[in-house]
Structure formats: structure tokens, C-alpha cells
Amino acid sequence: MARYELVKRSVALITLTNPPVNALSSAVRHAMAKSMERALNDPKVTAVVICGENGRFCGGADIREFAGPLRGPPLVPLLDAIEAGQKPVVAAIEGVALGGGFELALVCHYRIAHFKARLGLPEVTLGLLPAAGGTQRLPRLIGIPAALEMITTGRHLSAQEALKLGILDQVTEQNTCEVAVEFALRAVGKPLSSRRVSMLTTPCTPDLDALLEAVTMQVKKKARGVMAPLACIQAVRAAATMPYSKGIKRESELMATLFNSGQAQALQYCFFAQRTAGKWTLPNGAQWNNSKPREIRSAAIIGLGTMGRGIVVSLARVGISVIAVESEKKLLETGKQMVIGMLERDAKRRGVSASLNLLKFTLSLQDLKDVDLVIEAVFEDMALKKRVFQELSKVCRPATVLCTNTSGLDVDALAGVTDRPHLVVGMHFFSPAHVMKLLEVVCGPRSSSETIATAMSLGKRMGKVSVAVGNCPGFVGNRMLKPYLDQATFLLEEGATPEQVDKALEDFGFAMGVFRMSDLAGLDVGWRIRKESGLTGPDVDPKNPPRRRQGRRYCPVPDMICEQGRFGQKTGRGWYMYDKPGGTNAKPDPLIQNLLEMYRSRYGIQPRNISDQEIIERCLFALANEGFRILEDGIAARPEDIDVIYLFGYGFPRHRGGPMFYASMVGLERVLQRLEHYHQANPDVPHLEPSPLFKKLVACGSPPVQKWREHIKTMHSHL
Numbered sequence: 001m002a003r004y005e006l007v008k009r010s011v012a013l014i015t016l017t018n019p020p021v022n023a024l025s026s027a028v029r030h031a032m033a034k035s036m037e038r039a040l041n042d043p044k045v046t047a048v049v050i051c052g053e054n055g056r057f058c059g060g061a062d063i064r065e066f067a068g069p070l071r072g073p074p075l076v077p078l079l080d081a082i083e084a085g086q087k088p089v090v091a092a093i094e095g096v097a098l099g100g101g102f103e104l105a106l107v108c109h110y111r112i113a114h115f116k117a118r119l120g121l122p123e124v125t126l127g128l129l130p131a132a133g134g135t136q137r138l139p140r141l142i143g144i145p146a147a148l149e150m151i152t153t154g155r156h157l158s159a160q161e162a163l164k165l166g167i168l169d170q171v172t173e174q175n176t177c178e179v180a181v182e183f184a185l186r187a188v189g190k191p192l193s194s195r196r197v198s199m200l201t202t203p204c205t206p207d208l209d210a211l212l213e214a215v216t217m218q219v220k221k222k223a224r225g226v227m228a229p230l231a232c233i234q235a236v237r238a239a240a241t242m243p244y245s246k247g248i249k250r251e252s253e254l255m256a257t258l259f260n261s262g263q264a265q266a267l268q269y270c271f272f273a274q275r276t277a278g279k280w281t282l283p284n285g286a287q288w289n290n291s292k293p294r295e296i297r298s299a300a301i302i303g304l305g306t307m308g309r310g311i312v313v314s315l316a317r318v319g320i321s322v323i324a325v326e327s328e329k330k331l332l333e334t335g336k337q338m339v340i341g342m343l344e345r346d347a348k349r350r351g352v353s354a355s356l357n358l359l360k361f362t363l364s365l366q367d368l369k370d371v372d373l374v375i376e377a378v379f380e381d382m383a384l385k386k387r388v389f390q391e392l393s394k395v396c397r398p399a400t401v402l403c404t405n406t407s408g409l410d411v412d413a414l415a416g417v418t419d420r421p422h423l424v425v426g427m428h429f430f431s432p433a434h435v436m437k438l439l440e441v442v443c444g445p446r447s448s449s450e451t452i453a454t455a456m457s458l459g460k461r462m463g464k465v466s467v468a469v470g471n472c473p474g475f476v477g478n479r480m481l482k483p484y485l486d487q488a489t490f491l492l493e494e495g496a497t498p499e500q501v502d503k504a505l506e507d508f509g510f511a512m513g514v515f516r517m518s519d520l521a522g523l524d525v526g527w528r529i530r531k532e533s534g535l536t537g538p539d540v541d542p543k544n545p546p547r548r549r550q551g552r553r554y555c556p557v558p559d560m561i562c563e564q565g566r567f568g569q570k571t572g573r574g575w576y577m578y579d580k581p582g583g584t585n586a587k588p589d590p591l592i593q594n595l596l597e598m599y600r601s602r603y604g605i606q607p608r609n610i611s612d613q614e615i616i617e618r619c620l621f622a623l624a625n626e627g628f629r630i631l632e633d634g635i636a637a638r639p640e641d642i643d644v645i646y647l648f649g650y651g652f653p654r655h656r657g658g659p660m661f662y663a664s665m666v667g668l669e670r671v672l673q674r675l676e677h678y679h680q681a682n683p684d685v686p687h688l689e690p691s692p693l694f695k696k697l698v699a700c701g702s703p704p705v706q707k708w709r710e711h712i713k714t715m716h717s718h719l
């Protein structure tokens with residue numbers, strides 16, 4: 001869909017009309033081809049301007065069309081025809097020019113952009129490469145190094161940066177279309193040969209091989225096992241070593257190696273899953289687009305520990321005034337200095353002024369009587385949190401929304417001690433809260449849809465990827481983490497080492513293996529939770545800790561190393577040893593090796609060789625199985641929500657799609673068969689027993705992950 005108009009009597013204005021982002025669907029490509037043909041053949045037309053409806057130029061190819069057979073006119077010849085045309089074509093770029101939209105602009109003879117526009121080739125983030133000439137034209141326009149950086153990162157450029165790089169001819173604050181029409185009229189009659197980018201010679205790059213080698217190393221280090229960035233480098237190499245006609249063929253050859261790959265499917269699934277996650281629904285029919293959030297102008301944070309400080313920064317930097325509360329003067333002063341330092345560093349990084357004027361620090365809850373919303377971030381102790389909520393309930397005006405940052409305690413129990421359970425909701429941030437994108441919005445059974453809408457929209461405003469989840473111990477993320485961690489420690493008992501388990505998970509694509517991640521988070525956190533849940537404690541014989549607790553298999557090794565004060569990075573020793581407390585460089589610790597050998601011989605465990613495949617299967621299949629239980633329990637509404645939580649909160653590799661998508665890619669039948677195998681070998685490990693929903697999906701022929709919802713909605717929801 002494209003609209004054709006003649007303006008200023010001789011300029012053909014072609015407007016892409018495919019809301020919301022004017023993606024180049026087959027219908028749009030068809031209409032563009034028709035419109036261009038008409039403009040090029042109409043003698044009245046002296047120039048052409050291409051723009052997009054609704055203040056957006058073009059968001060690229062229609063990603064939804066990738067799942068099926070491609071129809072309609074192919075993009076490359078369509079773009080080549082625009083570039084080869086004998087009339088000047090001007091791109092009027094507003095909003096975004098991304099992917100195929102950016103490649104469309106590259107074939108126009110001139111590019112005008114609005115000062116707020118963003119431009120880029122993000123195909124690599126979808127497991128692809130720019131396949132409509134982008135890898136051949138961009139290097140010719142701006143040189144290999146700059147083009148390589150844009151194409152291998154997929155980052156969006158501001159209009160100012162694009163102008164500086166020579167991508168744009170003009171940036172305007174006026175109506176971009178009108179400016180483009182005037183520009184087009186002035187361009188009539190000027191030679192076009194030098195404006196056809198594909199005809200340009202790629203600027204020479206000294207030491208090209210060294211540059212490509214260096215970027216390849218960088219990409220391999222940063223994106224372990226990810227195919228697309230490496231293919232992008234090969235395509236850009238062609239721009240430096242081949243004429244356009246050959247380079248464009250090389251580009252499509254490389255695209256063919258990516259297009260149907262599992263990684264591309266996983267990354268495109270992540271793209272849509274992230275957008276789906278924000279669309280929450282409640283059993284009572286309330287949902288994201290019919291529940292009005294309250295406006296939050298002022299907020300308060302109770303507790304200036306690690307989490308509290310990060311949340312204050314995340315609120316203040318989006319312009320919300322914040323009152324920070326601590327219980328003691330010393331803690332308040334320390335917290336204050338740290339928050340101010342974090343905000344100033346953050347503002348410097350973003351090139352803006354730090355909004356220190358939005359902050360107030362106090363020891364008195366009385367100062368919170370007029371705030372719109374409060375987030376409690378005190379020590380993870382239910383009795384303490386209940387006291388805080390009782391106090392807040394007395395102090396805050398009746399409409400104030402009360403949130404808790406608990407990472408797994410009962411949100412409804414806190415709601416129960418207030419005069420406004422409908423205004424209580426969990427906002428579970430991830431550490432460091434001003435960096436991690438994930439926010440679990442925990443809906444208690446009495447949380448009103450307006451309260452949930454308020455927390456979800458505040459999360460979006462803070463730049464978070466917010467996912468609505470139900471209220472149960474550990475919610476979604478931490479609840480699933482337990483079987484994953486348990487399997488990892490069971491593997492140590494049976495013969496593996498922390499290094500081996502972590503290497504298998506990092507080769508799989510995790511930025512950090514489970515034991516290095518636990519050392520970063522602090523082993524004392526898990527130890528305290530195990531004590532509170534009665535799994536360990538002073539009544540356990542430290543000399544002979546039982547390996548069965550509460551009727552199931554239990555690995556006491558994590559308790560044993562905590563009893564030695566090994567809490568991870570913060571103490572310089574954990575599953576690994578570090579140069580000093582707070583050190584981050586993990587080195588294998590022979591003491592852990594000794595401890596495991598002594599432990600196995602004490603319990604008569606014959607260590608065995610464990611394959612990396614078994615490590616991956618036991619850790620990730622147990623994770624996914626708990627995900628199925630969570631869907632059964634209605635704690636998460638759909639698998640996409642679980643995957644988004646693991647992608648943005650637990651470092652699950654994006655090119656694997658998330659634990660649920662990964663299970664569907666491996667094949668549910670295979671995963672079920674392997675889980676049943678491991679459960680048979682470990683009958684005292686309940687979380688290895690396949691969940692009923694899992695078995696049901698396999699019985700229904702293992703539908704693709706996007707179709708699981710049909711099978712889930714029959715079950716009860718806790719959302």
C-alpha cells in the first residue's frame with residue numbers, strides 16, 4: 001500500500017501506507033513498483049519524493065512474512081530500478097528508516113531526515129543481514145569501518161550522526177516532506193550518476209584484512225556461536241573486493257545461509273515475544289488496552305540497599321520526583337552519596353544533566369503522605385516488610401499505590417496488612433536495577449487491573465521490559481531457577497566440576513554459567529532462603545548432612561561451602577576463587593575440587609564422566625519443565641512471557657529464543673523422552689517428572705510455541 005500524489009505540479013509524492021511502521025510487505029512492494037513506474041513514465045513528473053505515513057518512513061521488510069513463502073515483487077530489483085531511474089528521487093525520512101527501509105533510502109539519490117529520526121540496519125538482531133543491497137551500498141557511501149560497525153551491531157543512529165557520516169544530505173526540524181519536495185525541485189536536471197550509490201567505488205581501507213580479522217574476533221568473543229554477525233562481515237568484505245553486481249549476489253548467498261536458520265527463527269521469535277509480553281490480560285477480562293494506568297508524578301523508595309538505590313536512579317532519570325527513605329542516619333547518608341554518584345555517572349553517559357533536584361532523602365515515613373506510589377525495597381524478611389506496609393497504609397493517602405520489590409515472598413500477604421489490598425502489587429526489579437531491563441509485575445489475587453496497569457506502564461516508562469506474572473513463591477524467574485540450580489549441583493555430586501558445567505552453558509551461549517552467576521549474585525542469598533524454607537539450618541549434622549530433605553533428593557554441597565564463609569565474589573571465594581573480595585576474575589579453586597572428592601567418597605558416590613550434552617539437557621530441560629508447570633498454574637499467561645523473563649533477567653542467549661522456545665526447537669517429544677529418562681534415574685527429584693501440560697502438548701503433536709496458548713487457556717489463571 002502506497003499513496004501516489006502529484007505535488008507542486010511536477011513532483012510525484014509516494015507515501016508508504018502500512019501502519020504501524022510502514023513495513024515493506026508484499027502489498028507495499030507491489031504498490032511501490034506501480035507508483036515508481038507511473039512516476040518515471042509520466043512526462044509531467046520531474047522528480048519523486050518517497051515518505052511514510054504517520055511520521056514513520058519505514059521499519060523495513062515485514063518480519064511477519066518471513067515465516068511463510070515470500071510473495072510479491074522481490075525487493076532488490078525494485079530498489080535497483082529506483083536508483084537507476086532518470087529522475088531524482090528524494091527520501092523524506094521521519095521517525096525510523098530501518099533495515100529494508102534504510103536500504104530504500106540508500107537507493108534514493110538524496111536523503112532528507114527529520115532531526116528526531118533514527119536510521120539503521122538492525123537485521124543482525126533478527127539473525128539476518130541487510131539483504132536489499134545494504135551491505136554493498138553502505139560501505140560505498142561511508143567506507144568499510146563505519147559500515148561494518150553499523151551492520152554488525154544493528155544499532156540505530158541519530159539523524160545528526162547519520163549526517164556526519166555522510167548518509168544524509170540534510171537534517172531538518174521543519175515538515176520533512178515539504179523540505180524534501182523543495183529539495184527535489186532544486187535537484188531536477190542535476191547529474192544523477194554520482195548519486196547512484198551502487199555505482200560508487202568503495203573507499204579504500206588500509207589493512208582491510210586486519211580490520212576484518214579484528215572485527216571477527218570481537219564478534220566471536222561478544223556473540224559466542226552466533227552466525228549472523230560473521231555473515232555480515234563476509235558480505236561487507238565483498239563490497240571491498242567485488243563490483244556491485246557480484247557483491248549483491250554474494251550478499252544474497254550469505255542471506256540464504258541465515259534466513260531459515262534456527263538462530264534467525266529464535267531471534268525473530270524474541271522480537272515478537274518482547275512485544276507480546278507487554279500485552280497482559282486478566283481472567284476478569286481486564287487487559288493492557290482497556291485498563292487505564294494512574295499517572296505517577298512522584299514516588300518513594302523504602303530502603304537504600306543495592307536494589308533501592310538502582311530503583312531511585314531508574315525513576316529519577318525519567319523525570320519522576322523521588323523521596324528515598326532509610327531507617328538510620330548513617331545508612332541514609334551513604335545511600336544518598338551513592339545515588340547521587342550513580343545519577344551523575346548515568347547522566348554523563350547519556351550526555352544530559354543529572355536530575356538531582358528530583359531527589360529528597362528522609363528518615364521519616366511521614367514525608368510520604370502525598371506520593372503517588374511507593375516501592376518497598378527493604379531486607380528480604382516478611383515480618384519486616386509487613387511492618388513497613390502497615391506503616392505505609394497509615395501514612396499514605398488512600399489512593400497511593402503500594403509496591404514491593406520482593407524477589408519471591410507472598411505479595412498478597414503484604415496486601416493483607418494494608419487498608420488497600422487492591423492497590424498492592426509486586427514490582428520485582430533485577431540487580432543492578434538501573435541496568436537490568438527486566439521487571440516482573442506480580443499481580444496479587446486482589447491487585448486491581450488499574451494497579452497492574454499502573455505498574456506495567458511505569459515499568460515501560462522506566463525503559464523496562466515488563467512482564468505480568470502471578471503470585472507464587474519465586475514468581476516465574478526465581479521459581480524456575482531452583483530446578484536449574486539443583487540439577488547443576490546434582491551434576492557436581494555425580495562427577496562434574498563447576499568449570500565444566502559453566503563451560504557447557506557458556507558454549508551454549510549464556511554470558512555466564514550457573515556457578516559464576518551464583519558467585520556474582522552471592523551464595524548467602526540462596527543459603528538464607530534454604531534456611532527460611534527449613535531445608536537446612538542448625539539442626540542439620542554438619543558432619544553428615546542428609547542427602548534427602550522434605551522427601552526429595554537434596555545436595556548439601558552449597559550449604560557446606562557457605563558454612564566456610566564462601567559467599568562468592570563478595571568474599572573472594574565461592575564456587576571459584578577470586579584475587580580479592582569483590583574480584584570478578586573467576587579461577588578454579590582446588591579446595592572446591594578437594595571438597596567434592598571428599599564429599600563423594602564420604603557418600604560412596606562413584607564419579608563418572610558427564611557429557612556437555614547431559615549438562616545442557618538436565619539444566620535446561622528441568623528449567624523448561626518448571627516453565628510448563630508455571631503455565632499450568634496460570635502464573636504466566638503464555639510461553640513468550642517466560643522466555644522474555646529469561647532473556648532479560650537471567651542472560652538466556654537470545655539466539656536460542658528462551659527456555660520454552662528452545663524446548664520447542666529441540667522438539668517437545670525429544671525433551672519429554674530425555675526428561676523421563678533422567679526422572680527414571682532420579683525418581684527422588686520431582687522437578688524432573690514431566691508436567692501434565694508438557695505431556696498434553698506432545699500428545700497433541702507438539703504444536704509450535706506460538707500455538708501453545710490454545711492448549712493453556714483451558715487451565716485456570718492466577719493473573
Ligand SMILES: C[C@H](O)[C@H](C)C(=O)SCCNC(=O)CCNC(=O)[C@H](O)C(C)(C)COP(=O)([O-])OP(=O)([O-])OC[C@H]1O[C@@H](n2cnc3c(N)ncnc32)[C@H](O)[C@@H]1OP(=O)([O-])[O-]
Binds near residue numbers: 061103128130132275
Ligand atoms: C530486506 C532487509 O534487509 C531485511 C531483511 C529487513 O528489513 S528485516 C527488518 C528490519 N527492521 C527491523 O528490525 C525493525 C523492527 N522494528 C523495530 O525495531 C521497532 O518496531 C520500531 C520500528 C523501532 C518501532 O518501535 P516501537 O517501540 O515504536 O513499536 P513496536 O511495538 O516495536 O512496533 C509496533 C508494531 O509494529 C510491529 N512491527 C515493527 N516492525 C515491524 C516489521 N519490520 N515487520 C513487521 N512488524 C513490525 C511490531 O511487532 C508491533 O506490532 P504489535 O505488537 O503492535 O502487533
